Amino acid sequence: MLKARWMALLGVMFIAATAMAPARATDLSIELRGARTAGTLMIGKTAVGNRVFLAEQELSVTETGHVVFGFGREASGAQQLHIEAPNGERATISIELQPREYDIDRVDGVPQQTVTPDPEQVARARREAQKVAAARNDMSQRLDFLQPLIMPAEGRISGVYGSQRIFNGEPRNPHYGLDIAAPTGTPVQAPWAGRVVLAEPDLFYSGGTLILDHGYGVTSTYIHLHKLHVQVGDIVQQGQLMAEIGATGRVTGPHLDWRINWGQERLDPALALEHFSITE
Numbered sequence: 001m002l003k004a005r006w007m008a009l010l011g012v013m014f015i016a017a018t019a020m021a022p023a024r025a026t027d028l029s030i031e032l033r034g035a036r037t038a039g040t041l042m043i044g045k046t047a048v049g050n051r052v053f054l055a056e057q058e059l060s061v062t063e064t065g066h067v068v069f070g071f072g073r074e075a076s077g078a079q080q081l082h083i084e085a086p087n088g089e090r091a092t093i094s095i096e097l098q099p100r101e102y103d104i105d106r107v108d109g110v111p112q113q114t115v116t117p118d119p120e121q122v123a124r125a126r127r128e129a130q131k132v133a134a135a136r137n138d139m140s141q142r143l144d145f146l147q148p149l150i151m152p153a154e155g156r157i158s159g160v161y162g163s164q165r166i167f168n169g170e171p172r173n174p175h176y177g178l179d180i181a182a183p184t185g186t187p188v189q190a191p192w193a194g195r196v197v198l199a200e201p202d203l204f205y206s207g208g209t210l211i212l213d214h215g216y217g218v219t220s221t222y223i224h225l226h227k228l229h230v231q232v233g234d235i236v237q238q239g240q241l242m243a244e245i246g247a248t249g250r251v252t253g254p255h256l257d258w259r260i261n262w263g264q265e266r267l268d269p270a271l272a273l274e275h276f277s278i279t280e
Ligand SMILES: [Zn+2]
Pocket: 159, 175, 177, 178, 179, 256, 257
Protein backbone atom coordinates (compact mmCIF):
# COMPACT_ATOMS: atom_id res chain seq x y z
CA MET A 1 0.00 0.00 0.00
CA LEU A 2 2.63 2.41 1.18
CA LYS A 3 4.78 1.53 -1.78
CA ALA A 4 1.96 2.26 -4.20
CA ARG A 5 1.42 5.68 -2.62
CA TRP A 6 5.08 6.50 -3.01
CA MET A 7 4.93 5.43 -6.59
CA ALA A 8 1.94 7.69 -7.22
CA LEU A 9 3.66 10.61 -5.52
CA LEU A 10 6.80 10.09 -7.54
CA GLY A 11 4.67 9.98 -10.66
CA VAL A 12 3.08 13.35 -9.83
CA MET A 13 6.50 14.84 -9.11
CA PHE A 14 7.80 13.52 -12.40
CA ILE A 15 4.95 15.07 -14.36
CA ALA A 16 5.45 18.39 -12.54
CA ALA A 17 9.18 18.37 -13.34
CA THR A 18 8.50 17.68 -16.99
CA ALA A 19 5.97 20.49 -17.20
CA MET A 20 8.40 22.93 -15.58
CA ALA A 21 11.26 22.14 -17.96
CA PRO A 22 11.18 24.82 -20.66
CA ALA A 23 9.63 23.25 -23.70
CA ARG A 24 12.36 24.18 -26.22
CA ALA A 25 10.68 24.50 -29.55
CA THR A 26 13.00 23.34 -32.31
CA ASP A 27 13.93 26.28 -34.51
CA LEU A 28 15.33 25.03 -37.80
CA SER A 29 14.99 28.30 -39.66
CA ILE A 30 17.89 30.25 -41.15
CA GLU A 31 17.85 33.85 -42.27
CA LEU A 32 19.97 34.20 -45.43
CA ARG A 33 21.54 37.30 -46.96
CA GLY A 34 23.39 37.60 -50.27
CA ALA A 35 22.77 37.26 -53.99
CA ARG A 36 21.39 33.97 -55.35
CA THR A 37 23.82 33.46 -58.18
CA ALA A 38 27.36 32.28 -58.95
CA GLY A 39 30.12 34.23 -57.18
CA THR A 40 27.93 35.08 -54.22
CA LEU A 41 28.98 35.54 -50.61
CA MET A 42 26.18 34.46 -48.27
CA ILE A 43 25.69 35.04 -44.56
CA GLY A 44 23.12 33.07 -42.60
CA LYS A 45 21.78 33.34 -39.08
CA THR A 46 20.20 30.42 -37.29
CA ALA A 47 19.31 29.57 -33.67
CA VAL A 48 22.34 29.27 -31.38
CA GLY A 49 23.27 25.62 -30.97
CA ASN A 50 22.13 24.53 -34.44
CA ARG A 51 24.62 22.89 -36.78
CA VAL A 52 24.70 23.87 -40.45
CA PHE A 53 25.89 21.80 -43.40
CA LEU A 54 26.44 22.99 -46.95
CA ALA A 55 25.82 19.76 -48.88
CA GLU A 56 28.09 17.38 -46.91
CA GLN A 57 30.42 20.04 -45.51
CA GLU A 58 29.79 21.20 -41.95
CA LEU A 59 30.12 24.98 -41.58
CA SER A 60 31.53 26.64 -38.46
CA VAL A 61 28.77 28.50 -36.63
CA THR A 62 29.66 31.62 -34.63
CA GLU A 63 28.55 32.09 -31.01
CA THR A 64 25.73 34.27 -32.34
CA GLY A 65 24.49 31.59 -34.76
CA HIS A 66 26.01 33.11 -37.92
CA VAL A 67 27.49 31.12 -40.79
CA VAL A 68 29.26 32.39 -43.89
CA PHE A 69 29.87 30.61 -47.19
CA GLY A 70 30.05 31.28 -50.90
CA PHE A 71 29.69 29.86 -54.38
CA GLY A 72 32.32 30.18 -57.10
CA ARG A 73 32.13 31.29 -60.73
CA GLU A 74 30.82 27.99 -62.11
CA ALA A 75 28.21 27.25 -59.42
CA SER A 76 24.64 26.87 -60.64
CA GLY A 77 21.30 25.31 -59.79
CA ALA A 78 19.95 24.17 -56.43
CA GLN A 79 22.35 24.05 -53.46
CA GLN A 80 21.35 22.22 -50.29
CA LEU A 81 21.78 23.68 -46.83
CA HIS A 82 20.95 21.38 -43.91
CA ILE A 83 20.10 22.75 -40.47
CA GLU A 84 20.38 20.38 -37.52
CA ALA A 85 18.94 21.19 -34.09
CA PRO A 86 20.65 20.00 -30.88
CA ASN A 87 17.98 17.27 -30.59
CA GLY A 88 18.98 15.88 -34.00
CA GLU A 89 15.98 17.18 -35.91
CA ARG A 90 16.91 18.33 -39.41
CA ALA A 91 15.60 20.61 -42.11
CA THR A 92 16.88 21.16 -45.65
CA ILE A 93 16.81 24.51 -47.36
CA SER A 94 17.37 24.77 -51.07
CA ILE A 95 19.24 27.79 -52.40
CA GLU A 96 18.45 28.24 -56.08
CA LEU A 97 21.34 29.94 -57.88
CA GLN A 98 20.11 31.91 -60.89
CA PRO A 99 22.09 31.47 -64.15
CA ARG A 100 24.71 34.12 -64.72
CA GLU A 101 26.52 35.32 -67.82
CA TYR A 102 30.03 36.72 -67.91
CA ASP A 103 31.79 39.06 -70.31
CA ILE A 104 33.48 36.77 -72.80
CA ASP A 105 35.86 38.39 -75.24
CA ARG A 106 36.63 36.23 -78.28
CA VAL A 107 39.67 37.27 -80.24
CA ASP A 108 40.33 35.20 -83.34
CA GLY A 109 43.05 35.36 -85.94
CA VAL A 110 45.72 36.62 -83.56
CA PRO A 111 49.22 35.50 -84.55
CA GLN A 112 50.14 32.39 -82.57
CA GLN A 113 52.48 33.31 -79.73
CA THR A 114 55.67 31.30 -79.81
CA VAL A 115 57.11 32.56 -76.52
CA THR A 116 58.45 29.66 -74.47
CA PRO A 117 57.93 30.36 -70.76
CA ASP A 118 61.10 30.68 -68.74
CA PRO A 119 61.22 27.51 -66.54
CA GLU A 120 62.63 29.51 -63.63
CA GLN A 121 59.71 31.94 -63.78
CA VAL A 122 57.25 29.06 -64.05
CA ALA A 123 58.74 27.45 -60.91
CA ARG A 124 58.65 30.78 -59.07
CA ALA A 125 55.02 31.43 -60.02
CA ARG A 126 54.09 27.92 -58.84
CA ARG A 127 55.78 28.41 -55.44
CA GLU A 128 54.02 31.75 -55.03
CA ALA A 129 50.64 30.27 -55.94
CA GLN A 130 51.07 27.67 -53.17
CA LYS A 131 51.89 30.38 -50.65
CA VAL A 132 48.80 32.36 -51.67
CA ALA A 133 46.57 29.25 -51.48
CA ALA A 134 47.92 28.50 -47.97
CA ALA A 135 47.12 32.04 -46.81
CA ARG A 136 43.55 31.61 -48.05
CA ASN A 137 43.17 28.37 -46.06
CA ASP A 138 43.45 30.27 -42.80
CA MET A 139 40.46 29.50 -40.58
CA SER A 140 40.28 32.01 -37.72
CA GLN A 141 37.27 32.98 -35.62
CA ARG A 142 37.40 36.67 -36.49
CA LEU A 143 33.96 38.21 -37.07
CA ASP A 144 34.99 41.06 -39.38
CA PHE A 145 32.86 39.71 -42.23
CA LEU A 146 29.74 40.73 -40.26
CA GLN A 147 30.66 44.43 -40.63
CA PRO A 148 28.99 46.38 -43.46
CA LEU A 149 31.42 46.29 -46.39
CA ILE A 150 33.05 49.45 -47.80
CA MET A 151 35.03 50.07 -51.01
CA PRO A 152 38.81 49.61 -50.61
CA ALA A 153 39.71 52.41 -53.03
CA GLU A 154 38.24 55.19 -55.12
CA GLY A 155 38.53 54.98 -58.88
CA ARG A 156 36.94 53.81 -62.11
CA ILE A 157 35.75 50.20 -62.33
CA SER A 158 37.89 48.87 -65.19
CA GLY A 159 37.40 45.12 -64.86
CA VAL A 160 34.74 42.80 -63.50
CA TYR A 161 34.50 39.36 -61.94
CA GLY A 162 34.17 36.35 -64.19
CA SER A 163 35.21 37.94 -67.47
CA GLN A 164 37.34 35.86 -69.79
CA ARG A 165 39.28 36.22 -73.00
CA ILE A 166 39.42 33.50 -75.60
CA PHE A 167 42.34 33.77 -78.02
CA ASN A 168 42.02 31.69 -81.19
CA GLY A 169 39.50 29.50 -79.37
CA GLU A 170 41.80 28.99 -76.38
CA PRO A 171 40.25 30.21 -73.12
CA ARG A 172 42.52 32.12 -70.75
CA ASN A 173 42.08 32.10 -66.96
CA PRO A 174 38.94 34.00 -65.98
CA HIS A 175 39.33 37.31 -64.18
CA TYR A 176 38.28 37.01 -60.54
CA GLY A 177 38.76 40.51 -59.21
CA LEU A 178 36.99 43.81 -59.32
CA ASP A 179 39.47 46.20 -60.96
CA ILE A 180 39.59 49.76 -59.72
CA ALA A 181 41.73 51.97 -61.95
CA ALA A 182 43.40 54.95 -60.25
CA PRO A 183 46.81 56.61 -60.33
CA THR A 184 49.78 54.99 -58.62
CA GLY A 185 49.85 56.04 -54.98
CA THR A 186 46.05 56.12 -54.51
CA PRO A 187 45.31 54.84 -50.98
CA VAL A 188 43.92 51.34 -50.45
CA GLN A 189 41.92 51.00 -47.24
CA ALA A 190 40.64 47.89 -45.47
CA PRO A 191 37.01 47.27 -46.60
CA TRP A 192 36.47 45.15 -43.48
CA ALA A 193 38.71 44.93 -40.44
CA GLY A 194 41.06 41.97 -40.63
CA ARG A 195 44.38 40.35 -39.94
CA VAL A 196 47.16 40.48 -42.52
CA VAL A 197 48.02 36.89 -43.53
CA LEU A 198 50.13 37.63 -46.60
CA ALA A 199 52.12 40.75 -47.50
CA GLU A 200 54.47 40.33 -50.47
CA PRO A 201 56.00 43.32 -52.21
CA ASP A 202 56.71 41.59 -55.53
CA LEU A 203 55.06 38.37 -56.72
CA PHE A 204 55.63 37.34 -60.34
CA TYR A 205 52.07 37.77 -61.65
CA SER A 206 50.37 39.87 -59.02
CA GLY A 207 53.21 42.19 -57.93
CA GLY A 208 52.62 43.80 -54.53
CA THR A 209 50.10 41.46 -52.91
CA LEU A 210 48.16 41.61 -49.67
CA ILE A 211 45.72 39.10 -48.17
CA LEU A 212 43.47 39.84 -45.19
CA ASP A 213 41.71 37.26 -43.04
CA HIS A 214 38.20 38.28 -41.97
CA GLY A 215 37.26 35.07 -40.17
CA TYR A 216 35.44 31.81 -40.87
CA GLY A 217 37.20 31.25 -44.19
CA VAL A 218 36.58 34.73 -45.61
CA THR A 219 39.69 36.43 -46.98
CA SER A 220 40.27 39.32 -49.36
CA THR A 221 43.13 39.89 -51.78
CA TYR A 222 44.69 43.12 -53.15
CA ILE A 223 47.12 42.91 -56.05
CA HIS A 224 49.41 45.04 -58.25
CA LEU A 225 50.12 47.25 -55.19
CA HIS A 226 52.76 49.95 -55.38
CA LYS A 227 53.54 50.12 -51.67
CA LEU A 228 52.50 48.09 -48.63
CA HIS A 229 52.00 49.82 -45.29
CA VAL A 230 51.26 46.69 -43.24
CA GLN A 231 52.97 43.39 -42.53
CA VAL A 232 51.93 39.81 -41.76
CA GLY A 233 50.29 39.59 -38.34
CA ASP A 234 49.06 43.20 -38.29
CA ILE A 235 45.44 43.79 -37.32
CA VAL A 236 43.86 46.47 -39.49
CA GLN A 237 40.72 48.39 -38.68
CA GLN A 238 38.04 49.03 -41.29
CA GLY A 239 39.03 52.07 -43.35
CA GLN A 240 42.69 51.91 -42.30
CA LEU A 241 45.30 52.69 -44.98
CA MET A 242 47.00 49.41 -45.95
CA ALA A 243 48.72 50.05 -49.25
CA GLU A 244 48.86 52.17 -52.40
CA ILE A 245 47.56 51.35 -55.85
CA GLY A 246 50.26 50.47 -58.36
CA ALA A 247 51.09 48.69 -61.59
CA THR A 248 53.34 45.94 -60.25
CA GLY A 249 53.36 42.36 -61.58
CA ARG A 250 51.97 41.57 -65.03
CA VAL A 251 49.74 44.56 -65.77
CA THR A 252 49.36 47.30 -68.33
CA GLY A 253 48.38 50.22 -66.09
CA PRO A 254 47.90 51.17 -62.43
CA HIS A 255 44.83 49.61 -60.83
CA LEU A 256 43.76 47.70 -57.76
CA ASP A 257 42.56 44.16 -58.39
CA TRP A 258 40.38 43.36 -55.36
CA ARG A 259 39.15 39.86 -54.63
CA ILE A 260 37.00 38.19 -52.01
CA ASN A 261 37.45 34.51 -51.24
CA TRP A 262 35.73 31.92 -49.11
CA GLY A 263 38.37 29.23 -48.65
CA GLN A 264 39.49 28.38 -52.18
CA GLU A 265 36.24 29.68 -53.74
CA ARG A 266 36.66 33.02 -55.48
CA LEU A 267 33.69 35.34 -55.02
CA ASP A 268 32.49 38.51 -56.71
CA PRO A 269 33.28 41.68 -54.71
CA ALA A 270 30.63 43.64 -56.66
CA LEU A 271 27.88 41.24 -55.51
CA ALA A 272 29.18 41.42 -51.93
CA LEU A 273 29.10 45.24 -52.04
CA GLU A 274 25.58 45.19 -53.41
CA HIS A 275 24.31 43.00 -50.57
CA PHE A 276 26.51 43.76 -47.58
CA SER A 277 27.46 47.43 -47.75
CA ILE A 278 24.55 48.43 -45.52
CA THR A 279 23.36 46.84 -42.29
CA GLU A 280 19.99 45.19 -42.71
ZN1 LIG B 1 42.35 42.59 -62.49
